[in-house]
Amino acid sequence: MANHPPSTGELVTLVDACLASNDEAAAAFVRRYQVRVFGLCWRMLAHRQDAEDAAQETFVRALKSLGHWDRSR
Helix, strand or coil: CCCCCCCHHHHHHHHHHHHCCCHHHHHHHHHHHHHHHHHHHHHHHCCHHHHHHHHHHHHHHHHHHHHHCCCCC
C-alpha cells in the first residue's frame, strides 16, 4: 500500500474502474484513503465505533458519488 497521493493519471484510472463497477478498484480506493478518513473521523468523534461507522458511511457515499467528480479540479 502506497502512502503517497496518487498521480492524477492513477486517480483517474482508479475512479474509472470504480465507475465500471470493478470491486477490486473500489477496494483499492478504500485502502488508499482509509487511514486518512478513519483518522479524521476518530479525531472528530473520539469514539472508535462511531469513527468506524462514519468512515464506512463516508466511503459508501464517496463511491456512489464518483460519477459527479470534477476531473478538472
